[in-house]
Each structure stands twice: as structure tokens, then as C-alpha cells.
Amino acid sequence: MKRPHELRIPGPLGQRQRHWRALWLRSLLPPLTLLGLVLSRLVDLALALLLLILLSPLLLARSLIARLRSGQVFATEPLVGRFRAPFERLRFADEAPGQGLPVLLNILRGDMAIAGPRPLTAAEAARVGVEAAVRFTVRPGVFSPYRLKSRTGVAYAPEAQIDRDYAYGQSARGDAGLVVRSLIGEVLGGGEAPTPPILEFFGVPIVNTTMPEAVDWIAARAGGGDPALLAFVNPDCLNIAYVDAEYRRILLDAARVLPDGIGIHIGCRMLGVALQANVNGTDLFPQLCERAAQTGLGLFLLGARPGIADAVAANMRAQFPGLRIDGVQDGYFDPADEDAVIDGINASGAAILLVAFGVPRQEKWLARNQERLTLPVRMGVGGLFDFYSGRIPRAPVWMREIGLEWTWRLMQEPGRMWRRYVIGNPLFLYRVWRQARGGETS
Numbered sequence: 345m346k347r348p349h350e351l352r353i354p355g356p357l358g359q360r361q362r363h364w365r366a367l368w369l370r371s372l373l374p375p376l377t378l379l380g381l382v383l384s385r386l387v388d389l390a391l392a393l394l395l396l397i398l399l400s401p402l403l404l405a406r407s408l409i410a411r412l413r414s415g416q417v418f419a420t421e422p423l424v425g426r427f428r429a430p431f432e433r434l435r436f437a438d439e440a441p442g443q444g445l446p447v448l449l450n451i452l453r454g455d456m457a458i459a460g461p462r463p464l465t466a467a468e469a470a471r472v473g474v475e476a477a478v479r480f481t482v483r484p485g486v487f488s489p490y491r492l493k494s495r496t497g498v499a500y501a502p503e504a505q506i507d508r509d510y511a512y513g514q515s516a517r518g519d520a521g522l523v524v525r526s527l528i529g530e531v532l533g534g535g536e537a538p539t540p541p542i543l544e545f546f547g548v549p550i551v552n553t554t555m556p557e558a559v560d561w562i563a564a565r566a567g568g569g570d571p572a573l574l575a576f577v578n579p580d581c582l583n584i585a586y587v588d589a590e591y592r593r594i595l596l597d598a599a600r601v602l603p604d605g606i607g608i609h610i611g612c613r614m615l616g617v618a619l620q621a622n623v624n625g626t627d628l629f630p631q632l633c634e635r636a637a638q639t640g641l642g643l644f645l646l647g648a649r650p651g652i653a654d655a656v657a658a659n660m661r662a663q664f665p666g667l668r669i670d671g672v673q674d675g676y677f678d679p680a681d682e683d684a685v686i687d688g689i690n691a692s693g694a695a696i697l698l699v700a701f702g703v704p705r706q707e708k709w710l711a712r713n714q715e716r717l718t719l720p721v722r723m724g725v726g727g728l729f730d731f732y733s734g735r736i737p738r739a740p741v742w743m744r745e746i747g748l749e750w751t752w753r754l755m756q757e758p759g760r761m762w763r764r765y766v767i768g769n770p771l772f773l774y775r776v777w778r779q780a781r782g783g784e785t786s
Contacts (some may be wrong), residue, residue: 364770383516388458392451403445410436418446424469426483431455433463447486459519459526460485461507478502478511485519487526495529495749497609497622500555500631521742528746537618543603545582545611546775548592550601554621558602559631565599566641566721567693572599573710574723576625579607579772580764581703586775591704594711601699602628606747607769611776625725629698629732633664636696642668644692644719647675647700648729655733670694675701686716696721700729 407417407482420432433455434446450456458462463484464472472479483621493499499506543550553561567643575598577585585592595601603609604624612619636643645653653672661667671692677685689697697719698707706724710717730736739752750769754761 381514381516384457384459384514384519387516387519388451389457390449396448396452399445399448399671406436406440406442406445409440410438413438413440422466423463423484424466424480425463425722426480428469429677430466452485456485457485457519459484459487459522460514461510462488462490462503472504474751479504479507482511482514484519485522489522492522492526492529492745495526496532496606496745497619498627498744499621500627512626525742526748532606532747537613537616539618539620543608543612543615543617543619545577546586546779548577548582548585548595550577550603550608552617552620553602553623555623555628555631558623558628559635561600562632562696562721562723563635563639563641567639569720571714571717571719572721573707573714574599574721575601575707576602576604576623576724576726577608578605578624579611582770583768583772583775584704588704591707591709594704594707597711598707606750607772609747610773612777614773614780616780625723625728626731629725629728629785630660630663632696633660633667637664637667640668641696642670642692642694644671644673644689644694644697645669645700645729646673646689646697647706647725648727648733649735650674650676651735651736652729653700653786655716655735656729659732659734668694686713690716690718694719696723697723698723698728702726702729 374641410417414437416437418434419437420434423431423433425431430449434449436443437445447456451458460483461479469480488507489510490499490503493506502535539552541552543552551558562574573594575581575595577595581604585595602623602625603619603621607621609619609622633643635641645656647653651674654675657669657672661669671694673685673688677781695709696719699722701709701724703724703726706726710722710724714722727736733737734755739749743749743752754765
């Protein structure tokens with residue numbers, strides 16, 4: 345028997361056929377999972393009914409306001425829900441705050457759930473391929489996993505893949521966690537804001553891009569062209585650049601500087617702009633390895649303690665068969681051996697050099713040796729090797745989704761990280777506040 349993720353749901357079927365196909369798919373799930381789905385629906389009903397009762401005075405007042413301002417109480421939006429069945433999402437007809445509260449009625453009558461994939465328009469639903477059609481076996485939600493990831497800049501996978509993963513793993517506990525994380529994400533994400541192509545903090549230009557575009561750029565530059573230095577900056581890096589003129593100049597001369605961390609996201613909000621994605625090196629690395637395995641580009645890993653880079657190479661080769669890691673070298677070599685290290689890097693045949701010396705040492709080393717290195721792409725990656733060697737565990741996904749990975753790092757290495765986060769983060773936000781008010785930027 346095929347596993348659920350191997351099933352293929354064909355194109356348009358009658359609603360009854362789709363209903364039975366979805367029920368059959370659900371029958372393959374463990375009984376406890378089915379019980380969890382029933383519990384999720386009961387929780388949805390109870391919460392929707394409770395909110396309707398508690399908010400009844402507000403709903404009545406909003407109904408009157410909508411009627412007075414627009415001549416009608418409700419407006420509807422045609423959408424596609426569970427089993428591809430069409431439904432009308434309700435909202436108040438005017439544009440005042442609380443416009444979306446009538447969605448509680450959609451939850452009550454079963455059109456939607458509190459948590460679930462985003463409801464689609466008919467045109468969007470028609471474009472959903474067979475790989476993601478399982479999303480239609482669950483009710484669309486007010487809080488969706490894709491919106492959560494988008495709000496905090498970690499929606500690296502396509503929406504269809506995120507929806508598919510949600511549908512296969514849905515549970516009452518998971519839905520509750522999604523709602524809580526979404527509420528936090530809405531606070532962190534702020535309102536809508538423009539997304540300029542270049543962000544600027546303290547005079548340092550940062551490319552405001554997406555993870556797929558960043559990987560495309562690296563692969564293109566690694567295929568040939570002028571040598572390129574790529575840097576990632578988080579609040580700690582920008583604090584260093586604020587006082588270190590040499591490091592600041594290197595960032596200004598780099599081919600690209602990319603944003604790393606929730607601190608940049610919050611800083612953007614303070615400046616009235618929006619970050620497209622948290623394009624940090626740790627999340628970019630496996631996607632870069634996947635692309636390199638597909639295209640034959642070789643990597644050279646330089647830095648960290650003895651044995652760490654070797655462990656990273658072994659782990660990534662196992663994860664991405666065909667990946668070329670053409671050389672590794674720890675960061676504890678004698679300065680007298682630097683010429684030999686650079687000769688080994690150049691002779692390796694790699695196209696991309698990843699240097700893990702820590703900020704700003706790695707960028708200064710690359711800048712100092714830029715004429716001697718022949719690899720097309722050079723990038724400083726900080727503590728990335730520690731994560732992918734297994735020496736330091738990565739923060740759980742739920743912490744990354746709500747921008748709390750820094751607290752995990754602080755718990756893992758409090759002696760080394762407390763100054764960066766406890767002092768550095770508030771200092772960065774203070775400097776951004778001064779910049780937003782037109783104060784000094786450097």
C-alpha cells in the first residue's frame with residue numbers, strides 16, 4: 345500500500361467523488377490522528393461560538409456601522425475550501441477596523457477552521473498541482489502556516505509544499521501551536537509596508553531579496569565572472585560596522601550584503617519598510633548545497649575547530665548525493681602556513697569558498713587576500729559549521745518561526761553570547777531609532 349505522500353489526486357472530480365477520495369486518504373492516517381482532527385473541529389466550533397457570544401455587542405455595533413456607511417451589512421468573497429467546494433467568506437461591507445470578524449460565522453458553519461492553509465480563489469485552486477492537492481482535504485484556516493512563515497521572513501519553501509506538509513501533519517496540538525505562533529508573528533510582522541530593493545542601516549546597503557533569488561545569484565556568480573564577496577549581517581555585525589571603519593568599508597565594497605535575523609526585521613519596521621525574507625547563511629546553506637549538487641559546483645569549507653569542517657562535509661554529502669566538497673581546512677592553522685592554505689584552496693577546483701572565522705575576522709581575511717584567491721564566490725558564514733557538524737543543535741522550528749532563535753543561542757552558549765544579545769540587541773535598536781529620527785547613521 346502506498347504511503348499518504350505517494351498518493352496522486354487527479355484533476356477535477358465531482359464534489360462527491362472528491363469527498364470519498366479525501367475520506368479514503370484520511371482512513372490511511374493513524375486512528376489517534378483522526379481523533380485529533382475531530383478534536384480540532386470541536387475546538388473550532390467551541391471557540392467560534394464563544395467568541396461570537398463574547399463579541400456580540402461589538403458585532404452588533406459593527407453591523408450598524410457597516411449598514412450606515414455602505415448600505416449593507418455583509419460583503420462576500422468567493423473562495424475555494426475543503427474538497428474544492430466553493431464558499432463565500434464573510435466580512436463587513438465597510439472598511440472600518442474589525443472588518444474580518446464575520447469569518448467566525450464561516451468557522452461555525454464549517455467553511456473554514458481557525459488554523460489551516462490559506463483559502464484560495466478559484467483561479468489559484470485551479471493551479472494547484474497533484475503534489476499539493478492534499479491541502480483540499482483540510483479546511484482552510486484564518487491562521488495559515490504560510491502566512492506565519494511569511495510574516496517572520498522564513499517562508500523559504502513554496503506555499504504548496506508548506507500546505508502539503510501541514511495537511512499530512514495536522515493535529516489539535518499542532519493547530520493550537522500554529523495559532524499561538526501566528527499571534528506572536530502578527531505582532532512581530534507589523535502592518536503592510538513597502539519592500540525597497542535596498543535596505544540601509546547606518547549607511548550599510550543590504551539587498552532586500554528572497555532565499556531562492558539569493559541562491560540563484562550565488563550559483564550564477566559561481567559559474568563565472570568577476571570575483572564576488574558575499575556577506576551576511578545581523579544586528580551584532582551592524583554594531584561592529586558602526587565602530588569598525590575597516591569592516592564597514594569591506595561591507596560597502598562587497599558584491600552583496602544579505603539580512604540575517606529577526607533584529608533586522610524589527611529594524612525594518614522601525615524604519616517604515618519591510619524585509620522580504622530572513623536570508624541568513626544557516627538556512628541558505630542546505631539550499632546552496634542542493635543547487636551545487638545539481639549543477640556540479642564545488643565548495644571549499646574553511647574555518648572552525650579541527651574536525652568540524654570534515655563533519656560538515658560528511659553530513660552534507662550524505663544529505664545531497666553528488667555534492668562536491670572539494671576541500672576542507674580548519675581555522676586553527678599557523679599564520680606561517682597561510683600561503684599553503686590559499687594555494688590549496690585555489691588548487692581545489694571549488695567555485696564557492698565558505699569561511700567560518702567569525703565576524704569581522706572572516707571578512708577581513710577575505711578582503712586581505714582577495715587578489716590571491718581565485719574562487720569566483722567567497723562568503724563569510726560565522727558559526728554555520730558548528731550547526732551542520734552537529735556540535736551545536738539548531739533552535740526548534742517553532743522558535744525560528746517567531747523570531748526567538750537568538751534566545752536558543754543564548755541558552756546554548758550564555759558565556760559567549762550574552763553580550764551580543766543582552767547588550768547588543770537593545771543597542772542596535774537604539775541606533776536604528778536614532779536613524780529613523782534623522783540622527784547620525786555612523
